[in-house]
Amino acid sequence: MHKVLLVNPWIYDFSAFDLWSKPLGLLYIASFLEKKGCEVLLLDCLDRYDPLLLEAGITPENRLYGTGKYHAEEIRKPGAINSIPKRFWRFGMPVSCVRNILRRTKEVDTVLITSVMTYWYQGVFDMIGIIREELPGANIVLGGIYAQLIPDHARKRSGADLVISDNNPCAVLQELIIGKDKCLSTEGFYNAYSPAYHLYDKHSSIAMLTSLGCPFYCSYCASHLLAKDFLFFAHEKIIDEIEMYTKRLQVQDIALYDDALLYRAEDHFLPLFEKILEKDYRIRFHTPNGIHARFVTEDVAAMLYRSNFKTIRIGLESSNVAFQNKTGNKVYNEEVEHAVSNLLKAGFSRQEIGIYIMAGRFDQSVDDTKRTLEFVRCLGVKVFISEFSPVPGSFDWRQDAHFKNMDPLWQNNSIAFLRNGWTIEQMQKMKDIKNDINHSVVNS
Ligand code: SF4
Numbered sequence: 001m002h003k004v005l006l007v008n009p010w011i012y013d014f015s016a017f018d019l020w021s022k023p024l025g026l027l028y029i030a031s032f033l034e035k036k037g038c039e040v041l042l043l044d045c046l047d048r049y050d051p052l053l054l055e056a057g058i059t060p061e062n063r064l065y066g067t068g069k070y071h072a073e074e075i076r077k078p079g080a081i082n083s084i085p086k087r088f089w090r091f092g093m094p095v096s097c098v099r100n101i102l103r104r105t106k107e108v109d110t111v112l113i114t115s116v117m118t119y120w121y122q123g124v125f126d127m128i129g130i131i132r133e134e135l136p137g138a139n140i141v142l143g144g145i146y147a148q149l150i151p152d153h154a155r156k157r158s159g160a161d162l163v164i165s166d167n168n169p170c171a172v173l174q175e176l177i178i179g180k181d182k183c184l185s186t187e188g189f190y191n192a193y194s195p196a197y198h199l200y201d202k203h204s205s206i207a208m209l210t211s212l213g214c215p216f217y218c219s220y221c222a223s224h225l226l227a228k229d230f231l232f233f234a235h236e237k238i239i240d241e242i243e244m245y246t247k248r249l250q251v252q253d254i255a256l257y258d259d260a261l262l263y264r265a266e267d268h269f270l271p272l273f274e275k276i277l278e279k280d281y282r283i284r285f286h287t288p289n290g291i292h293a294r295f296v297t298e299d300v301a302a303m304l305y306r307s308n309f310k311t312i313r314i315g316l317e318s319s320n321v322a323f324q325n326k327t328g329n330k331v332y333n334e335e336v337e338h339a340v341s342n343l344l345k346a347g348f349s350r351q352e353i354g355i356y357i358m359a360g361r362f363d364q365s366v367d368d369t370k371r372t373l374e375f376v377r378c379l380g381v382k383v384f385i386s387e388f389s390p391v392p393g394s395f396d397w398r399q400d401a402h403f404k405n406m407d408p409l410w411q412n413n414s415i416a417f418l419r420n421g422w423t424i425e426q427m428q429k430m431k432d433i434k435n436d437i438n439h440s441v442v443n444s
Contacts, residue, residue: 001039002177003041003110004041004112006030006041006042006112006199007026007112007114008047009092009113009114009124010045010046010126011046011091011092012075012123013119013412014086016070019067019255019288020067023046024208025143025144027196027197027199028190028194030042030195032173032189033178035192041105042199043102045127046070047200048068049204050201052093056094065253065310065311067205071091074088074090078407080406080409080410086414090123109138110140110141110177113128113140114143114144116146117389117411117412118145119408121157124142125157125159128158129159139162139176140159140160141161141162147163148166149222149225149393151163167226167227167228168183168186186227190231191233194237195241198249203249203251205252205255208254208255208257210238210256211260211268212227212233213229213231214259214263216260216328220388220391220396221391235271239272251283253283254286256289261287261289265297269303270300273303274303284308286309286310286311290313291312292330293331293335294330296342298345301342305343311352314353316333316356317330317331317356319375327396333375350381350441351441354382355376356386357369357376359386359422359427360388360413360416360417360427362396366422366429370430376437384434389411389412392411403419
């Protein structure tokens with residue numbers, strides 16, 4: 001039997017927080033490989049409940065609704081960003097625990113490593129180096145978002161035997177691991193398999209998808225590259241998954257990582273959640289990826305409330321209409337005002353609603369960002385700042401020439417704004433205003 005180890009590596013960054021994060025792509029692949037008869041093992045360095053962590057005396061530091069802090073160890077900053085006056089961390093399991101797991105995992109044929117942010121590549125490389133030492137006979141395959149967005153960098157530098165840059169890895173895996181067979185389409189793949197959550201010992205929450213991709217083309221986003229077609233998953237399959245998560249895994253919090261959960265709500269979100277409500281599951285839902293204000297009608301807001309959504313995030317990015325027009329028209333100010341009004345009318349508290357705004361994009365001024373913060377202050381709900389990160393392959397990437405020849409470490413949202421003419425003090429000032437707004441909302 002072909003033995004496959006799936007690995008979700010560490011995060012190397014200035015900061016990180018577990019906002020219901022799970023390696024969903026890897027878990028779908030796990031399920032696919034199991035069905036094809038492989039023996040599948042999982043090493044998730046970001047699993048805060050791994051028994052080895054508990055044995056090492058590292059207990060999960062939890063926050064609201066299953067979110068929490070990762071274990072972190074300070075590491076030396078890579079040379080390319082050595083001048084940044086901030087501390088740099090390895091988030092996740094200590095290296096000694098990882099080595100222990102690998103030593104116990106003998107005679108693995110293939111190791112599949114996933115990757116997320118392009119600027120976390122150093123953690124992926126270190127993981128590949130350790131796997132080479134501990135499992136010298138294994139074939140190492142690297143996939144995930146980093147591998148898809150900058151495959152040449154991954155091929156030249158990662159040390160993996162194979163880099164998968166296709167967004168439907170089914171064909172490659174089939175050929176590599178289990179021999180040539182009929183390959184499913186992306187839609188067929190996602191409707192045939194569910195994330196293999198049974199590979200974990202314990203769950204504080206679950207991340208899931210009810211759709212793939214996004215019908216919008218925002219200039220700063222790479223969603224259209226990572227999922228070429230937008231598709232809804234079958235409702236019966238989604239309900240079966242929720243049934244399993246709540247009944248068998250006893251989960252109370254589910255984060256929906258859809259990019260466009262409310263798009264064509266009459267066809268998808270509304271009928272789907274009507275069926276979910278009939279089941280009376282008693283779970284809380286969260287939308288960490290943000291929802292589209294445009295689609296938050298009175299009916300949708302009422303359904304979100306009745307279905308027990310507890311974390312509502314709306315993507316605004318900027319209240320500057322010129323910005324909204326040139327970045328893809330995904331939202332306008334009056335749509336956000338309507339959405340917030342509908343959500344409040346439906347019963348949500350102001351603390352449960354948060355607006356994402358962007359800061360530090362190459363043509364965004366500090367004053368403009370302040371105006372956006374003040375726009376949200378007037379709405380009376382929370383605000384969250386997403387510091388701009390240049391995403392390879394996005395439309396912005398083509399305009400923002402100075403990042404192209406720089407180390408991908410500079411794509412990190414914690415520092416990319418420095419290359420766009422912002423200072424650390426200016427960004428801090430925006431965060432101070434944000435904190436002030438949120439403090440007023442919490443105390444309102
Ligand atoms: S930012 Fe959101 S709405 Fe825009 S393309 Fe990306 S996922 Fe879609």
